Amino acid sequence: MLGHFTSVTLLSETQTAADQILFGLRSVDPEHAPLFAPPPPQVKGQLTDEDFLSFLPDVNTSVRVLTSLALLSAPAKNYVPLCRYREPLFSRGAPLGLVQAVQAELRAISDDITRRNAHLAAAAETPDDVTALPYAYLDPERIENSVAI
Structure with a gap:
C-alpha cells in the first residue's frame, strides 16, 4: 500500500x-x-x-x-483533495472498501503531518527560527486529486 x-x-x-x-x-x-x-x-x-x-x-x-x-x-476553483471524488465513482463493493481504506491512510498521514507541524510551531524559540518551520507540502489535504487535473 x-x-x-x-x-x-x-x-x-x-x-x-x-x-x-x-x-x-x-x-x-x-x-x-x-x-x-x-x-x-x-x-x-x-x-x-x-x-x-x-x-x-x-x-x-x-x-x-x-x-x-x-x-x-x-489553487483550482474546483479543487478536490487526493483520493476524493465529486461523483460517487466507487459507491459499493470491493472498490468502495479499497477507496475508504486509502482515504483512512491519507487521513492518518495528514493528521501526523499536522501534529508534527504543530509541534514544530510550538518548539520555535522565536518567530524567525527557520529550523522549526512547518512543512505541509506533501500533506494529502494539499495534494490535488490527479483525475481532477
Missing part, C-alpha cells in the same frame, strides 16, 4: 517547496526570460541614471509575468 501511495503521490500534480522557491525567485528576478536586461557595465564608476533604469525590467512585462505566475500557482 505504501508503494502504491508513493507512486500516486509522485505521479500526481503536487505543489512542492521547489515550486514555491521558483515562484519566489521569478517574482523578483530581473534576469528571468521575459525580463532580460542588458549586461552589467564593464567599467567601474561610469553608470548613469539612464543605464541604471535600463537594468530594471519593464513595468508592463513585470506585471504580465507576475499575474501569470499568480494565476498558475493559485
